[in-house]
Amino acid sequence: MRRKSVFHPLKFYSSCLLVLSCFTQSCKSVEPQDTKERTNEPIFSNFAYKGDDKVYRENPVSSNKFYTSILQGCYPDPAITRKGDDYFLVNSSFTFFPGVPIFHSKDLVNWRQIGHVLDRPSQLKVENTLMNFGVYAPAIKYNQYNDTFYMITTQFSGGFGNIVVKTKDPFKGWSDPIKLQFDGIDPSMFFDDNGKAYVVHNDAPAKGAELYNGHRVIKIWDYDLENDRVVPGTDKIIVNGGVDISKKPIWIEAPHIYKKNGRYYLMCAEGGTGGAHSEVIFSSDNPRGPYTPAPKNPILTQRHLPANRPDKVDWAGHADLVEGPDGKYYGVFLGIRPNEKDRVNTGRETFILPVDWTGEFPVFENGLEPMPATIKTPAGVVNKKGDEGFFPSGNFEFKDNFDNEKLDYRWIGVRGPREHFVHSDKKGGLRIKPFTVNISEVKPTSTLFYRQQHNNFSAEVAINYQPNSEKDLAGLVCMQNEKFNYVFGVTKKGKTNYIVLQRTQNGIKTIVASEKVDINKPLRLQVKANGDNYEFAFKSGNAGYKMLGGIVSGDILSTNVAQGFTGNLIGLYATLNNNMDLSVIK
Structure with a gap:
């Protein structure tokens, strides 16, 4: 359970599954609006994002060092696999569209996003799904015996449940989902060197066998590779509760099986994905077991360390192991970098540490100590520091004028494809076709999102837009979910154009500030954060930036307040259904 909070994300997840199931069955998919309805499409251009966190300023990297946070921002629940010299890594994506970002590396240091595993509507059905549901905890494994990659995950939407997709080449796309007939979450596959295959996953105890709140089990099934199904009747509980059930461990989950020196190792997360998160080994x-816990568990956690330690990384767990290019093992896992108020606005990120497996059991090096900011690259590997198209880390800038043929993979939609509402403008920039849906609705919205990747950042964009009525609005949003967000945009009241800042907390909307704006002059919008302090500003014509609404709290953009699993998303937003109460504007 997380410090200073009684909220437990996975408890929240399980308690809402029934409600979600009923909700999604009762709603109809929202298709893109007819083009005739889109009479005023904003054009966004010259987007610029810049991060400036102290930990990266004070810990610069050279060519033989790299940051332990290899994917900053909301890239949680990492899983990794290897084929020869190629490494592939995937993350959870919830209702983001496309889903399950996939990264490729030759050396574990320099990563390039090659796309998304679930990139078309037949694979991903999250149209009417709350932000904190959708696709959870993907696992990726390469099977050398049939030269096939498998990605298995839980998609609690669209009637899917647990699914698997596969491919011979991750660069060329993945199959449609195959539904698997078992309950629970966090499935992973294991391919033994005799050609047999297995699925392991988290599940609830048998009915009537639950001993305490958070009691879970790990199950294993034989897997039929020819027919892509778990073999009926082969399910078996291999871990009950956790390392020591007498201590009532909670949320044993995210299992992975490895084989080394003829023995089988089962690694799981334990303690929940908050402040008590850890990684344990059997x-x-x-x-198929029986599995015996290592004499010293956990092998990775930050939960016992002082709360006020500098450059804190917390919630470490949900890990996966792989052999590196130097023959040494490495582990990827999730962690968070809270701001000065211990709030989590950047979400759960992907970290990496070397793993000492010279003894019987693997142990994360420095995994029980305060997380280091940097580590040495594997022998012979050079850190390209984000050059040559590799994913940047540390403090970096990202600029996009939307003049490439394809959108950068870092841009995502929510609940529906980006292609339904964005297209390039002939004069430059990106044109967004507004839906008659606003950011508070549990439907696909016409919003293009970029993840917040630093506690201290600035993001700005030029906008060319002419609203026709009070129902029209376009601008920037900062969003944790549909009930917790800021909207900063241009709309119209009567014959006057205004720029308005609205705060939504638990669904309650408040106009923070508004000001008349001349839309005939070039207009830029900006959001900045210094930890928990956020600023929204605009620049009209040749004037400098002017803050609107003063410094506002980023509390509603944190997991602590909004709850759930994602980080703050910065969105380029347009709607034909503005729901602001403009009567308060005088």
């Missing part, structure tokens, strides 16, 4: 002579 071993067995058989993939």
Whole structure:
């Protein structure tokens, strides 16, 4: 359970599954609006994002060092696999569209996003799904015996449940989902060196066997590779509760099986994905158990460390292991970098540490100590520091004038494809076709999102837009979910154009500030954050930036307040259904 909070994300997740199921069955998919309805489309151009966190300023990297936070911002629940010299890594994506970002590397240091595993509507059905649901905890594994990659995950939307997709080449796309007939979450696959295959996952205890709140089990099934299904009747509980059930451990989950020196190792997260998060390890002579916990567990956690430690990384867990290019093992896992008020606005990020597996059990190096900002690259590997198209880390800038043929993979939609509402403008920039849907609705919105990747950042964009009525609005949003967000945009009241800042907390909307704006002059919008302090500003014509509404709290953009699993998203937003109460504007 997380410090200073009684909220437990996975408890929240399980308690809402029934409600979500009923909700999604009762709603109809929202298709893109007819083009005739889009009489005023904003054009966004010259987007610029810049991060400036102290930990990266004070810990610069050279060519033989790299940051432990390899994917900053909301890239949680990492899983990794290897084929020869190629490494592939995937993350959870919830209702983001496209879903399950996939990254490729030759050396574990320099990563390039090659796309998304679930990139078309037949694979991803999250149209009427709350932000905190959708696609959870993907696992990716390469099977050398049939030269096939598998990505298995839980998609609690669209009637899917647990699914698997596969491909011979991750660069060329993935199959449609195959539904698997078992309950629970966090599935992973294991391919033994005799050609047999297995699925392991988290599940609830048998009915009537739950001993305490958070009691979960790990199950294993034989997997039929020819027919892509778990073999009926082969399910078996291999971990009950966790390392020591007498201590009532909670949320044993995210299992992975590895084989080394003829023995089988089962690694799981334990303690929930908050402040008590950890990684634990078991071993067995058989993939189906029985599994015995290591004498020293956990092998990774930050939960016992002082709360006020500098450059804090917390919630470490949900890990996966892989052998590196130097023959040494490495582990990827999620962690968070809270701001000065211990709030989590950047979400759960992907970290990496070397793993010492010279003894019987693997142990994350420095995994029980305050997380280091940097580590040495594997022998012979050079850190390209984001050059040559590799994903940047540390303090970096990202600029996009939307003049490439394809959108950068870092841009995502929510609940529906980006292609339904964006297209290039002939004169430059990106044109957004507004839906008759606003940011508070549980439907696909016409919003293009970029993840907040630093506690201290600035993001700005030029906008060319002429609203026709009070129902028209376009601008920037900062959003944790549909009930917790800021909207900063241009709209119209009567014959006058205004720029308005609205705060929404738990669904309650408040106009923070508004000001008349001349839309005939070039207009730029900006959001900045210094930890928990956010500023929204605009620049009209040749004037400098003018703050609107003063400094506002980023509390509603944090997991602590909004709850759930995602980080803050910065969106380029347009709607034909503005729901602001403009009567308060005088």
